[in-house]
Amino acid sequence: MSMKKVTDLKELRGKRVLLRASLNIPLKNGVIQNRLRLKRALPTMRYLREQGAKIIVLAHIGREPEETLRPIFDELERYLPLHWGGNVMTEGFRQRMELMNDGDILLAENLRQHDGEENNDSVFVTHLASLGEIYVNDAFAEAHREHASTYGVAKILPAYAGLTLFEEVTELKKVMQPKSPSLFLLGGAKFETKMPLVEKYLELYDQVFIGGALAHDIFKARGWETGKSLVSDVSLKGSTFLNSKKLLVPIDVIVEGPEGRLTKTPDTVTKDEKIFDCGPMTIAMLETYIEKAKTILWNGPFGAYEYGYEQSTEITARHIAAADAYSVLGGGDTVAAVEKMRINELFSFVSVGGGSMLTFLENGSTPVLDLLEEE
Ligand code: 3PG
Numbered sequence: 245m246s247m248k249k250v251t252d253l254k255e256l257r258g259k260r261v262l263l264r265a266s267l268n269i270p271l272k273n274g275v276i277q278n279r280l281r282l283k284r285a286l287p288t289m290r291y292l293r294e295q296g297a298k299i300i301v302l303a304h305i306g307r308e309p310e311e312t313l314r315p316i317f318d319e320l321e322r323y324l325p326l327h328w329g330g331n332v333m334t335e336g337f338r339q340r341m342e343l344m345n346d347g348d349i350l351l352a353e354n355l356r357q358h359d360g361e362e363n364n365d366s367v368f369v370t371h372l373a374s375l376g377e378i379y380v381n382d383a384f385a386e387a388h389r390e391h392a393s394t395y396g397v398a399k400i401l402p403a404y405a406g407l408t409l410f411e412e413v414t415e416l417k418k419v420m421q422p423k424s425p426s427l428f429l430l431g432g433a434k435f436e437t438k439m440p441l442v443e444k445y446l447e448l449y450d451q452v453f454i455g456g457a458l459a460h461d462i463f464k465a466r467g468w469e470t471g472k473s474l475v476s477d478v479s480l481k482g483s484t485f486l487n488s489k490k491l492l493v494p495i496d497v498i499v500e501g502p503e504g505r506l507t508k509t510p511d512t513v514t515k516d517e518k519i520f521d522c523g524p525m526t527i528a529m530l531e532t533y534i535e536k537a538k539t540i541l542w543n544g545p546f547g548a549y550e551y552g553y554e555q556s557t558e559i560t561a562r563h564i565a566a567a568d569a570y571s572v573l574g575g576g577d578t579v580a581a582v583e584k585m586r587i588n589e590l591f592s593f594v595s596v597g598g599g600s601m602l603t604f605l606e607n608g609s610t611p612v613l614d615l616l617e618e619e
Contacts, residue, residue, distance in 0.1 A: 382406025432544030521547030
């Protein structure tokens with residue numbers, strides 16, 4: 245099966261194209277924290293513009309309905325001309341749409357200001373679909389969300405993959421068939437959502453390293469004290485994957501406790517301590533695998549990145565950037581780390597996906613992506 249791609253479309257001049265983009269870009273006090281998603285949204289916008297389509301961009305930002313795409317609009321304007329559409333349900337939006345010329349781009353306000361977006365509500369879907377003649381999905385970061393703008397509309401209008409979404413799928417499919425020696429690195433938290441992924445990649449890859457808070461669950465299952473460390477709601481006790489020889493976990497950790505900050509082996513953590521990162525021995529262990537690997541796939545930071553425990557993630561990122569392996573990474577904090585260090589260009593591919601990347605890697609597709617397949 246292959247995907248219908250935006251470049252398959254002929255005669256786009258004057259056609260109203262609904263373009264779902266991934267513009268859920270991290271903001272701090274209204275300031276953009278990294279530009280990966282913004283830059284990756286541009287190729288399809290530019291392509292459709294060159295083709296003379298009338299482009300209506302649909303996107304969301306954040307999780308609170310009051311959040312606005314306005315700062316993203318201001319930033320996008322630095323890269324290409326576009327117009328602010330505002331609330332997609334208003335008469336004003338429709339009027340602005342009627343005034344569009346060929347090649348114009350109109351950005352709608354955060355779709356999650358409407359409950360109908362996340363609920364895939366049929367009235368909202370019908371309204372969105374009425375705005376366009378063709379639907380292009382370029383929002384890989386939301387490919388795991390069956391929302392009105394990612395799923396509902398694609399069931400009504402002729403639906404095509406955007407350039408960035410197509411590239412994401414192509415790249416991630418590649419690393420689902422890794423060249424040996426292969427190394428899968430998984431950080432972050434919430435084992436309950438990652439168990440099938442871990443089991444699958446223990447089959448597919450030669451080595452699977454589990455870091456971040458996920459590793460605490462493994463320590464706990466081994467009967468070790470994890471103190472005040474973040475653990476998942478699920479118990480891994482008795483899980484057969486724990487016996488896999490391919491499974492790697494931190495061999496030293498950085499904790500904070502009554503004696504301050506210490507580096508120690510994970511089996512010596514006490515009940516008053518909290519694990520925040522992996523230690524230098526773990527980083528060195530990983531380096532030996534990274535140097536040899538032909539394929540490296542990585543999602544999720546290894547330390548409590550949000551609390552400033554960035555070291556293991558950043559040093560590992562540098563090691564991968566310097567390695568010969570085909571390297572693919574994704575996930576908000578992991579991407580933030582490589583962007584901050586300005587080494588993103590040194591990876592073979594950086595995914596805009598966080599949760600969607602993991603869902604794709606687990607299942608090889610998603611219901612949203614299935615709608616873009618050729619009949
Ligand atoms: C993301 O940032 O991972 C996507 O935009 C999805 O956002 P959500 O988890 O809020 O649905």
